[in-house]
Amino acid sequence: MELVIVESPTKAKTIQKFLGKKYKILSSFGHVRDLPKSELGVDVEKDFEPKYIIPTKARKNVTLLKKEAAKADEVILATDEDREGEAISWHLEEALKLKNPKRIVFHEITEDAIKEALENPRKIDKRLVDAQQARRILDRIVGYKLSPFLWKKISRGLSAGRVQSIAVRLVVEKEREIEKFKPVEYWSVEAILNKSGIDFSAFLSKVNGKSIDKLEIKNKEEANKILNELKGSEYKVESVEKKETKRNPLSPFTTSTLQQTSANKLGYSSKYTMSLAQKLYEEGHITYHRTDSLNLSQLSLNSAQKFIEESFGKNYYNFRKFKAKSGAQEAHEAIRPTFANKTPESLKGELDGPKYKLYTLIWQRFIACQMSPALFDSTSVDILANQYTFSANGQVLKFDGFLKVYPMKFSENDMPKLEEKELLSLVKIDPLQHFTEPPARYNEASLIKALEKHGIGRPSTYAPTLSTVQERNYISKNEQKRFIPSEMGIMVNDMLVENFPQIVDIDFTAKMEKELDEIAEGKDTWKKTIKDFYEPFSKNLQEKYDDVKKENTDIKTDKVCPKCSKPMVEKLGRFGRFYACTGFPDCKHTESLVKDGPGNQIIKLDIICPKCKQGNMVAKKTKRGKIFYGCDKYPACDMATWDKPINEFCPTCNSILVENKKGQVKCSNKECNHKREQSNADSNSKANKE
DNA sequence: CAGTGAGCGAGCTTCCGCTTGACTT
Numbered sequence: 001m002e003l004v005i006v007e008s009p010t011k012a013k014t015i016q017k018f019l020g021k022k023y024k025i026l027s028s029f030g031h032v033r034d035l036p037k038s039e040l041g042v043d044v045e046k047d048f049e050p051k052y053i054i055p056t057k058a059r060k061n062v063t064l065l066k067k068e069a070a071k072a073d074e075v076i077l078a079t080d081e082d083r084e085g086e087a088i089s090w091h092l093e094e095a096l097k098l099k100n101p102k103r104i105v106f107h108e109i110t111e112d113a114i115k116e117a118l119e120n121p122r123k124i125d126k127r128l129v130d131a132q133q134a135r136r137i138l139d140r141i142v143g144y145k146l147s148p149f150l151w152k153k154i155s156r157g158l159s160a161g162r163v164q165s166i167a168v169r170l171v172v173e174k175e176r177e178i179e180k181f182k183p184v185e186y187w188s189v190e191a192i193l194n195k196s197g198i199d200f201s202a203f204l205s206k207v208n209g210k211s212i213d214k215l216e217i218k219n220k221e222e223a224n225k226i227l228n229e230l231k232g233s234e235y236k237v238e239s240v241e242k243k244e245t246k247r248n249p250l251s252p253f254t255t256s257t258l259q260q261t262s263a264n265k266l267g268y269s270s271k272y273t274m275s276l277a278q279k280l281y282e283e284g285h286i287t288y289h290r291t292d293s294l295n296l297s298q299l300s301l302n303s304a305q306k307f308i309e310e311s312f313g314k315n316y317y318n319f320r321k322f323k324a325k326s327g328a329q330e331a332h333e334a335i336r337p338t339f340a341n342k343t344p345e346s347l348k349g350e351l352d353g354p355k356y357k358l359y360t361l362i363w364q365r366f367i368a369c370q371m372s373p374a375l376f377d378s379t380s381v382d383i384l385a386n387q388y389t390f391s392a393n394g395q396v397l398k399f400d401g402f403l404k405v406y407p408m409k410f411s412e413n414d415m416p417k418l419e420e421k422e423l424l425s426l427v428k429i430d431p432l433q434h435f436t437e438p439p440a441r442y443n444e445a446s447l448i449k450a451l452e453k454h455g456i457g458r459p460s461t462y463a464p465t466l467s468t469v470q471e472r473n474y475i476s477k478n479e480q481k482r483f484i485p486s487e488m489g490i491m492v493n494d495m496l497v498e499n500f501p502q503i504v505d506i507d508f509t510a511k512m513e514k515e516l517d518e519i520a521e522g523k524d525t526w527k528k529t530i531k532d533f534y535e536p537f538s539k540n541l542q543e544k545y546d547d548v549k550k551e552n553t554d555i556k557t558d559k560v561c562p563k564c565s566k567p568m569v570e571k572l573g574r575f576g577r578f579y580a581c582t583g584f585p586d587c588k589h590t591e592s593l594v595k596d597g598p599g600n601q602i603i604k605l606d607i608i609c610p611k612c613k614q615g616n617m618v619a620k621k622t623k624r625g626k627i628f629y630g631c632d633k634y635p636a637c638d639m640a641t642w643d644k645p646i647n648e649f650c651p652t653c654n655s656i657l658v659e660n661k662k663g664q665v666k667c668s669n670k671e672c673n674h675k676r677e678q679s680n681a682d683s684n685s686k687a688n689k690e
Numbered sequence: 691c692a693g694t695g696a697g698c699g700a701g702c703t704t705c706c707g708c709t710t711g712a713c714t715t
């Protein structure tokens with residue numbers, strides 16, 4: 001019997017089916033050894049010797065693998081073909097005390113790929129393993145040296161790391177951009193023109209043949225001046241350009257793009273998306289869901305072709321190959337349905353709502369990526385009026401192509417048939433006022449996109465990283481689910497940026513990756529790389545321990561402790577600011593503190609609590625981050641509601657009225673069915689937005 | 691998405707990356 005070890009138990013099951021009884025396939029469940037959690041685990045005095053242990057969670061499985069390895073004629077290590085996978089194989093060799101294990105790799109879970117891999121075994125690539133060790137040890141040193149610095153200089157329990165600190169930095173810097181932003185006024189001029197009874201819109205685009213800048217018309221006076229000069233002018237078609245334009249489908253999903261699209265189209269968090277994908281993977285509906293690869297197996301391409309040609313016709317099929325961005329490790333395929341012909345429809349009975357929706361997204365994206373482009377007839381027209389040129393664009397869908405299965409937004413505006421030198425009649429001309437918009441705050445999707453763009457983090461860590469920085473209360477989501485930094489997040493970030501600029505540099509990871517590549521290519525050793533990093537880092541750290549003063553986050557107040565009469569101060573804790581007695585630790589009295597504005601978790605509503613008539617209603621978050629509304633005298637008063645209270649009372653039972661997410665106003669009393677008719681414009685427009 | 695909330699300072703915390711269940715109601 002031959003023992004094959006892979007990383008994922010689901011993968012083991014699948015492969016077992018292909019290989020039959022001669023082989024026994026087991027899984028490592030990821031890494032089997034790691035640095036200890038309770039200490040640095042790297043001997044910086046002794047050439048950075050790492051101390052690897054088998055974590056308690058992995059112990060049981062390692063024992064089992066050891067037993068099976070002893071029984072087997074041969075052990076074949078089939079972990080993923082990337083840095084981490086190579087390291088897992090090496091750790092397995094060490095932990096199981098294997099002698100000359102075979103190492104095989106495959107990138108797709110098909111019978112042919114696996115059988116071919118079995119025929120081409122190699123040895124463990126120690127250089128690749130060393131690149132992983134360098135990565136692991138560097139991350140450990142950064143995390144376990146910087147975090148204690150923060151404990152000393154700010155407060156206990158804080159953390160810093162190569163990845164999480166950049167996530168926080170991006171959010172803090174975005175907030176600063178928004179704070180700094182001043183809207184700029186500008187104007188555009190729109191002409192509605194008519195040709196044989198058909199109206200169409202054209203915008204001012206050139207003056208004396210020269211394109212105008214978006215911000216060129218600065219105010220109403222300038223816009224009116226243009227309008228005056230256009231009075232009585234004729235509008236003559238100067239040029240008509242017709243061409244066919246194409247729109248190509250997007251690439252199949254990687255973890256990052258799946259998380260982004262699922263957030264944007266379905267509103268799911270990256271964590272939830274991953275848990276749904278995990279189930280779809282385990283149930284055999286999709287390929288592995290933690291990947292940065294865009295590769296598709298030949299088998300899947302063939303079946304996509306067959307499906308597309310049979311369902312829509314040959315003209316809808318278009319073979320495409322996608323290339324992953326540089327730096328991708330490509331140990332797996334892209335995320336795709338296991339069987340192209342299993343349409344979402346055909347699985348509707350089997351999959352529950354959210355799983356069905358996510359599967360639909362994955363299936364559509366995969367099928368679409370092998371389909372023809374959508375074709376549009378586009379027309380662009382220039383119209384001359386005195387020294388001014390107006391431009392109009394029309395676009396009509398001619399062939400839907402991939403849009404048949406992957407719907408995407410596009411605007412269609414038809415244009416009347418126009419000929420050069422033709423005169424048009426002016427219906428009306430309007431100056432339009434605009435203001436430049438501040439940059440948008442990050443949401444989960446755009447933050448993951450930004451991290452990935454800089455090569456920071458991996459498919460398996462995007463979702464957990466977002467959880468970590470929120471658990472530390474460095475950043476949190478506002479009501480629009482967009483990230484805002486907390487006071488603590490800003491303080492920690494600023495301290496890191498000021499004192500450890502090289503480490504929290506956005507490009508630090510990219511530079512590290514280059515050095516890891518050199519180790520993998522045998523051009524450098526991991527020990528030298530780590531030494532070159534550690535020496536200046538540790539020197540700087542020592543200096544900063546001496547130079548940087550401890551942050552004093554306390555603010556004096558006039559409040560007096562009701563228990564011991566000592567003065568109270570405002571302190572900054574993990575959950576934001578609170579009042580605390582200066583008699584601590586003898587007197588542990590605290591009071592909650594309500595503050596408005598971004599960065600604070602609690603937002604005051606200016607509504608007296610309808611239950612105790614004493615406290616104020618405030619917006620709060622559950623431990624899971626869901627917003628609810630409660631009394632700020634909690635726990636003395638337990639008033640709480642999911643819907644947002646408004647300062648009005650029910651005409652039927654006099655309970656407080658609440659506004660739900662759809663903008664409907666109703667009575668908070670569940671026994672009372674009072675609902676307000678949707679008459680006022682405000683609640684209507686809100687409802688439309690949802 | 692099933693999960694409406696109280697300590698947060700100090701009692702020793704912390705990293706990234708690879709895998710899954712994990713708990714209670």
